[in-house]
Amino acid sequence: MPVAVDSLPLSALNHFLYCSRRAYLIHAERVFVDNEHTLLGNLAHEAVDTPGYEHRAGWELLRALPLFSDKLGLSGKADLVEIRRADFPASKILNFKSQIHDLPPVVEARPVEYKKGPARRWFNDHAQLCAQALCLEEMFGLQIPSGLIFHVASALRTEVVFDDALRALTLTALSNLRSQISNPKAPPAQLKPQCDGCSLRGVCLPEASALRRARLFEPRDYT
Numbered sequence: 419m420p421v422a423v424d425s426l427p428l429s430a431l432n433h434f435l436y437c438s439r440r441a442y443l444i445h446a447e448r449v450f451v452d453n454e455h456t457l458l459g460n461l462a463h464e465a466v467d468t469p470g471y472e473h474r475a476g477w478e479l480l481r482a483l484p485l486f487s488d489k490l491g492l493s494g495k496a497d498l499v500e501i502r503r504a505d506f507p508a509s510k511i512l513n514f515k516s517q518i519h520d521l522p523p524v525v526e527a528r529p530v531e532y533k534k535g536p537a538r539r540w541f542n543d544h545a546q547l548c549a550q551a552l553c554l555e556e557m558f559g560l561q562i563p564s565g566l567i568f569h570v571a572s573a574l575r576t577e578v579v580f581d582d583a584l585r586a587l588t589l590t591a592l593s594n595l596r597s598q599i600s601n602p603k604a605p606p607a608q609l610k611p612q613c614d615g616c617s618l619r620g621v622c623l624p625e626a627s628a629l630r631r632a633r634l635f636e637p638r639d640y641t
């Protein structure tokens with residue numbers, strides 16, 4: 419079943435770069451199954467899923483910040499966005515609630531995405547972070563050169579630079595995702611390394627399509 423593509427969720431881009439069939443099953447057919455990876459991922463996000471605000475080392479930390487881009491037709495939520503304002507005197511920090519309509523403009527911002535494990539090989543996390551940056555650039559009217567992936571298991575942060583190559587990859591993936599998700603037919607299952615960690619393996623059955631391609635069900639004793 420195709421879906422309206424006016425506004426795509428940011429997570430769909432991550433799913434698409436991991437596996438286009440996975441993106442289709444989740445976002446067009448609304449199929450979702452948890453496995454150990456998705457459940458651990460949920461745990462990793464618990465700390466940042468509640469909207470919040472604090473100051474640390476000169477940065478304002480905005481947790482669970484809603485994101486959108488009218489230009490790209492994207493929406494979602496950032497785990498954490500770190501921002502700096504043009505000028506932010508300590509008196510305003512102490513009195514944040516009363517000053518909320520009187521804040522100086524944001525001059526620097528960087529998205530931070532929480533991930534449960536080490537960096538993955540499919541560029542999906544990098545592209546998702548880049549798409550968050552594209553939303554923030556539109557929202558704040560800023561250029562955002564880089565963001566961070568926080569690996570919960572090691573408590574280390576990896577910097578991701580939003581260079582031309584990553585921006586181009588992200589925009590191309592978005593365009594391909596949009597056309598694929600409005601397609602009435604799901605992409606075929608294909609057994610590949612990503613299937614090992616995929617929570618949809620039990621419903622997708624990539625082994626079955628591999629068998630079909632191998633034509634194992636055809637008689638071989640014609641004379």
Ligand code: SF4
Nearest residue numbers: 437440613616619622
């Ligand atoms: S099991 Fe493999 S082919 Fe199927 S959705 Fe997951 S990654 Fe894609």
